[in-house]
Amino acid sequence: MTCDFHALAAPGVRNLQPYQPGKPESELRREYGLSDIVKLASNENPLGPSPRAITAIHAALGDLARYPDGNGFELKTALSTRLGLPMSMLTLGNGSNDVLELVARAFLTSEHEAVFSEHAFAVYPIVTQAIGATARIAKAHPLKHAMPCGHDPAALLALVNDRTRVVFIANPNNPTGTWLTAAELQGLLEAIPPTVIVVVDEAYFEYVEPETDCPNTLRWLDRFPNLVVTRTFSKAYGLAGLRVGYAISHPAIADLLNRVRQPFNVNSLALVAATAALDDTSHLEQGRAVNRAGMQQLQEACRQWGLSW
Template sequence: MSAAPSLPAATPAYDEAWFAARAQAGVQRLRAYDPGHDLVALRRKFGAAQLVELGSNENPYGPSPRARAAALAQLDQLHRYPDPLGADLKRALAAKHGVSGAQILLGNGSHELLMQLAQVFAAPGSEVAFSRYGFAVFALATQAAGADMRIVEALPREAAMPAGHDLDAIADAIGPRTRLVYLANPNNPTGTWFDRAALQAFLARVPAETLVVMDEAYAEMVDRGEAADFASAVELLGAHPNLIVTRTFSKAYGLAGLRVGYLLAAPGLVAVMERLRESFNVNGPALAACEAALADEAYLDSACARNAEQRTALSAALRERGLRVFPSQTNFVLVEFGADTARIESELIARGVVLRPMGGYGLGDCLRITVGDADENRRLLAALDAVRA
């Protein structure tokens, strides 16, 4: 077998820097999304049954049995392309949310949709505004589009809703170049939320030509007893044509492995977004599973109720240990560990307990902890006691 021909001596080194220099300007500034730890390697090291995975905000109870059965029933159709329109799932979503099918766009997770919104509506020379400590994809989407980031300071940690969105400050930051505003309610990674009155007051201040993207990835998990004043932006779509709501099946519905999200907005906006949507971007088993999951409201309610119960118990246990726990209406809590954060996180990993470090968000003294089931939370607390002893 002959050796591969060698490159001429004058050939440049085709490394990452060489290719980056030839990328468009927005990509040159970009850093890849950080998914956290290498969970596949950790599962091999500890064994899937022994590893306590509390870093990715997954639903520990899994999906509805109906969703699982629907996905499995599609496996004999893997040689066929899925419905490119996702019509059946759109009909189910339209019925759930009281919108038309023309107001729905499906995505390969809401991540894809958040990126595409900036790709379509932002550009070099324009601005995109979002809060500090907002979802990491907001910054990635802005930079990829070549737009300027307008990062607005969050509420101070001493506030009643610490590190949450300061909606008044965000409204003040909107200028003539602001094409998009990204918000999350509840917010990842802080878990904080804002109420109906604050949302309505904010939207009233936003110019009609500025689009507001409301990421509601965790909306199903809000405990309406604890947060009776919470309101989904879906209720306000009719009054605000510049409003966009994104949701996902990855969190409350327990279908993170199938990667499905959706967007609700004015039909005209969806029509423009369809021009960029990748063909067949949601696979057949995923379409079937999500439609079945929507139909099993009892299972969703049960999973969310168990999450709320464990969130309350876990938060109380952490506070009893002298830790500051941010208020949350999600399936995770943000916890302040102070100067020992990096050591604690590292020693927990060594014990097979995975949490999410927050240095990339500018919250290096905090860890984000997914709310697990009762056994996972017990194992987390035992490991935490050991490393803090």
């Protein structure tokens, strides 16, 4: 007799739809018989990792029998220096995706709600539902808005109530490529109660000009202790295959996130590669330049084809 394992699962898991990542090139070759493939689905860095990261990985290969540093001291030290913030405000994750789940595990329950925009990162509803919490999805701006399909601050705020525990905001947003201005984001932070954790997901932060395109959210950490900023090494630093990201928050929030974090959630190669990549600012700038050139190329093609954006 077969057991009904579906009935045994946690309520939030039973109807959960798993995240569908972009298919790897090897699978596309098998499925469609293709040989010349340009993969665009996952926003991966065409330059790949910094040469310094590659060197650091090779140097660490002899220590793979050892567990990684569960506290990530060297990477936290480098981040602390770069950001000008104490290590007590940092939480490392297996990609920023992991850190987003840590927020859900630490603060959401079946009695609480998470608020996010309808065209936001697909992980927000997944981590919310998996924990058994309720997702409240705000309508996005219309297509004819200056930020088409982007976050509508008023719509987000309208869904915040006594049951709200977390608000997820990707800035800039994936997949719409839109963003909230400094005034809009500050207005949200001022209006949202201090008992609600506001997560600003900055996975693409390195590709924008702070204070010109998007606000530098870190400047608000002292004023808004309920603010959590997440970033990743997967995009601009080209380390998507190693999975390493981090959160910046009030030390009390970081303490709670670290309580639910797996002991060795970031592997040894990811730790040394991220530390080395952080120091290679020239490679980062080269990647930013390539991205800007690609945007211009796409815009020019759209003009030639009579397409608006």
